[in-house]
Amino acid sequence: MKTLLLLVGLIIIISCVLMLARSWVAERARQIPPADNPKEILRRRYAAGEIDEEEYLRRMSGLSQDW
Known part of the structure; x- marks a missing residue:
């Protein structure tokens, strides 16, 4: 049971870190x-x-003109 909770917690932490990294890269x-x-x-x-x-x-000025 403890191992399962530890695994779920680890997955949640890794997911949060990946989401933060993705948003940082996008920004x-x-x-x-x-x-x-x-x-x-x-x-x-x-x-x-x-x-x-x-x-x-x-x-x-040349770049701003519509050709």
Whole structure:
């Protein structure tokens, strides 16, 4: 009987840990912007100093237009 209770308790604990891990991974995935998003790439290049403000605004404006 004790072994059965221990096994059930262990299964419950493992299930809870797996659910928490799954929700943590899903939350992290929502927070990380996609690397192939052109606007995000442009933001990173501007932040890194690869392009100046004029170039950033010009390119961002081009990305915002509906073609």
